[in-house]
Amino acid sequence: MGTSISAEVDYEQRGKHSGFLRVPHSVHRSAYGWLPIPVTCINNGDGPTLVIMAGIHGDEYEGQVAVSNLARTLIAEEIRGRLILLPMVNAPAVEAGLRTSPIDQGNLNRLFPGNPNGTPSEMIAHYVEEVLMPLADYSVDLHSGGSSLFYPPTLLRGQGANAEEAKALIGLQDAFDLPYAWVFTSGGGRESSARTAMGAANRKGVINVMAELGGGGEVTPSILRRTERGLRRILHSLGMLPDYVPDATLGTRELNAKGSVYAYHPGLFEPLKSIGDDVDIGEVVGLVHHPETPLSEPDEITSPYAGMILCKRAMAPVVRGDAVFQVASDSADAKAGGK
Structure with missing residues (x-):
């Protein structure tokens, strides 16, 4: 089933381009209106495709800033492959500073695989799963504890559906190099029934990790710096940022919740x-x-x-x-x- 969302960005076009995903939203004040989801695509030819998202919950801020900074500072000539950046996937929630959308009360990370003809949050979930994930080889989904919780910088990952995926996931973990990694002991894979962005990526065979990065309704500068460092290290590890010189690995403590x-x-x-x-x-x-x-x-x-x-x-x-x-x-x- 096709998407109801249209994109102002052509993901196949070379260079760096930014625009909006237009989520149809017909209301009293705007009969033919749409909700804007900002998206930047940096495409420089051969190489993997990496999707980096933040703002699935609107009150989680470090990821939003880190993804925006990448969109602003990276140039196409630095990149090998294609980088798709979405700093505020659930834009209505971000604009309101809320975990859930004020339009439909949708918790986007509980709505996948979504519905192309559903509420705005359901349409966004469907677009991510059925349009963006099929383009991707890898994805990174950035969260925090939001207004109510605080996490140290923590990567979340599955164990992979096979040995090759397991190796790739450990590679992303080592590259991000956060203090902690929360390793899931069950679920995942192509048969995942999870209603999350991670579940969406797993169903499409995308190598993906998530991160919890601070919280408490604020941006913690040290965690923001650690996040930006980790994202560039991931790009380098995938061969997408070849001229970047990563510093020494600090090490990660693996945990089970x-x-x-x-x-x-x-x-x-x-x-x-x-x-x-x-x-x-x-x-x-x-x-x-x-x-x-x-x-x-x-x-x-x-x-x-x-x-x-x-x-x-x-x-x-x-x-x-x-x-x-x-x-x-x-x-x-x-x-x-x-x-």
């Missing part, structure tokens, strides 16, 4: 652990305070997992069901003496 820790009472969250701290099962990792009843003792939050703190809630107010930490542990491969 254990699960999230949740608040069970409304109030103000006080974390007792920081990112990178070790935690045991049953350990008190946070308190929920009740300033409306100042004589009440705070409620304790205990961890159901042993491991290390990978992400932490960035907002103090909580209600029952809010995630306050994510716990991970060293991957099985790392424990066995692998990477």
